Amino acid sequence: MFLTLRHIGRYFSMLSQVFSRPEKGNVYWKKIVYEMHHIGLNSLAIVSIISIFMGAVVAIQTGLQLESPFIPKYLIGYATRESLILEFSPTMIALILAGKVGSSIASEIGTMRVTEQIDALEIMGINSKAFIIQPKIIAAVLFFPFLVIISMSIGMVGGYLAGVFGGLVSHNDFMYGLNYWFEPFYILYALVKTIFFAFVISSISGYFGYFTEGGALDVGKSSTKAVVYSSIVILIINFTLTQLMLA
Amino acid sequence: MIEVKNINKSFENKLVLNGVTFTFQAGKTNLIIGASGSGKTTLIKCMVGLHQPDQGVVNFDGRDFHVLHSKEKRLLRQEIGMLFQGGALFDYMTVGENIMFPLTMFSDASEEEKIERANFCLQRVNLFNAFHLYPSELSGGMMKRVAIARAISMNPKYLFCDEPNSGLDPKTAVIIDNLIQEITQEYNITTVVNTHDMNSVMQIGDNIAFVHQGVLSWSGSKDSIMKSDNKELNDFVFASELFKKLRS
Numbered sequence: 001m002f003l004t005l006r007h008i009g010r011y012f013s014m015l016s017q018v019f020s021r022p023e024k025g026n027v028y029w030k031k032i033v034y035e036m037h038h039i040g041l042n043s044l045a046i047v048s049i050i051s052i053f054m055g056a057v058v059a060i061q062t063g064l065q066l067e068s069p070f071i072p073k074y075l076i077g078y079a080t081r082e083s084l085i086l087e088f089s090p091t092m093i094a095l096i097l098a099g100k101v102g103s104s105i106a107s108e109i110g111t112m113r114v115t116e117q118i119d120a121l122e123i124m125g126i127n128s129k130a131f132i133i134q135p136k137i138i139a140a141v142l143f144f145p146f147l148v149i150i151s152m153s154i155g156m157v158g159g160y161l162a163g164v165f166g167g168l169v170s171h172n173d174f175m176y177g178l179n180y181w182f183e184p185f186y187i188l189y190a191l192v193k194t195i196f197f198a199f200v201i202s203s204i205s206g207y208f209g210y211f212t213e214g215g216a217l218d219v220g221k222s223s224t225k226a227v228v229y230s231s232i233v234i235l236i237i238n239f240t241l242t243q244l245m246l247a
Numbered sequence: 248m249i250e251v252k253n254i255n256k257s258f259e260n261k262l263v264l265n266g267v268t269f270t271f272q273a274g275k276t277n278l279i280i281g282a283s284g285s286g287k288t289t290l291i292k293c294m295v296g297l298h299q300p301d302q303g304v305v306n307f308d309g310r311d312f313h314v315l316h317s318k319e320k321r322l323l324r325q326e327i328g329m330l331f332q333g334g335a336l337f338d339y340m341t342v343g344e345n346i347m348f349p350l351t352m353f354s355d356a357s358e359e360e361k362i363e364r365a366n367f368c369l370q371r372v373n374l375f376n377a378f379h380l381y382p383s384e385l386s387g388g389m390m391k392r393v394a395i396a397r398a399i400s401m402n403p404k405y406l407f408c409d410e411p412n413s414g415l416d417p418k419t420a421v422i423i424d425n426l427i428q429e430i431t432q433e434y435n436i437t438t439v440v441n442t443h444d445m446n447s448v449m450q451i452g453d454n455i456a457f458v459h460q461g462v463l464s465w466s467g468s469k470d471s472i473m474k475s476d477n478k479e480l481n482d483f484v485f486a487s488e489l490f491k492k493l494r495s
Binding site: 024027117124 | 295320322327331336337338349353
């Protein structure tokens with residue numbers, strides 16, 4: 001209990017320093033662009049692959065539930081869209097990114113710690129927390145919503161391919177379902193969730209990486225902790241935001 | 248000149264430094280020597296502010312580091328260069344970018360001026376054609392030299408070197424030692440070197456502090472170290488067969 005409180009206190013104390021004024025704005029801006037490429041664009045392939053299969057599976061499973069002739073087939077397209085927008089794309093992709101990006105951030109910063117690169121920054125008079133972690137948080141918060149929108153789109157393509165070419169639904173029914181009773185607020189809800197998730201993944205992973213102590217083995221442990229804690233907090237925030245925005 | 252007065256530091260109730268007082272002189276190579284685990288690195292980290300001492304004062308030419316405001320501390324830190332044991336070069340930057348980094352962060356120099364300064368620093372440490380290489384492409388000795396080049400890029404008043412020779416062959420170690428001494432004298436820097444390498448001690452030890460179990464046990468110069476009757480110091484100095492033979 002004491003240890004958890006210590007982590008929480010140190011995490012928020014770290015955040016207050018992370019968001020202090022940058023020493024040189026243009027250096028930070030270059031780092032943000034680099035991080036967008038590193039943690040954002042480099043995740044595009046995995047997000048696309050997962051999304052297309054996720055959409056396909058949702059369409060197939062929905063199709064199998066709708067055996068009654070009284071239930072219209074366009075519901076396959078509708079359910080695929082709703083599932084992807086409301087839950088699968090923001091939350092599942094966030095959990096995947098917690099694994100990929102979170103472990104990468106924690107191990108990168110942890111390695112900087114054990115090889116004294118962070119000490120080198122401090123001795124130069126640079127706010128190392130802000131210099132290392134701030135660009136990653138900003139890059140994640142700016143870029144992850146695009147990944148989620150791409151995930152939604154590709155997921156729907158996957159659902160279409162599985163549904164139409166698998167013989168579960170016709171092209172017209174699926175497209176009708178996709179457009180049926182569309183609630184734009186759900187997109188906003190998904191993007192708000194994604195922004196919170198992006199912040200959680202990058203800041204918690206940054207925290208565990210920054211406070212790594214020891215050697216290579218401890219970098220691995222920090223990386224694991226970053227993924228586990230980020231995933232737990234994502235699920236808690238998912239529940240809280242859903243309760244606040246949809247209930 | 249750097250003065251440390253009555254420095255105490257403990258970790259989880261284990262006293263690592265106990266009342267260390269010493270003056271590190273300007274324009275000289277000041278050495279902190281001692282066996283592994285004696286508290287050398289802790290002392291140097293207390294001096295540069297990576298550790299907060301439990302008690303005591305670290306004065307940089309009259310400025311007490313640990314009572315300065317964070318902004319003043321940052322300004323003072325820009326006068327400090329440090330060579331870390333492993334080099335601590337930034338992996339994702341080239342050699343040139345590593346050296347230019349402090350200039351980029353703290354000066355208004357143009358790109359051309361920064362490149363010129365980086366090339367000058369590289370030439371000063373006798374490294375040529377390394378500007379575009381990444382740290383992973385360098386040998387241990389080259390990494391140390393790049394780290395020295397980065398440390399001197401801002402014309403520091405104080406240079407700290409944490410075990411600069413660890414992991415180097417004897418020939419490269421001598422080159423690094425000579426380089427540190429030359430730079431110290433050339434720019435009148437207060438240099439503090441943390442080492443347990445007796446060859447370094449005999450080569451560059453202008454002003455030496457011997458730390459034993461967290462206590463300053465002896466101080467003097469390389470000329471007086473061989474004649475000391477301090478038991479702990481003698482055990483440390485004459486531990487190797489070579490130095491035993493030298494004494495006899």
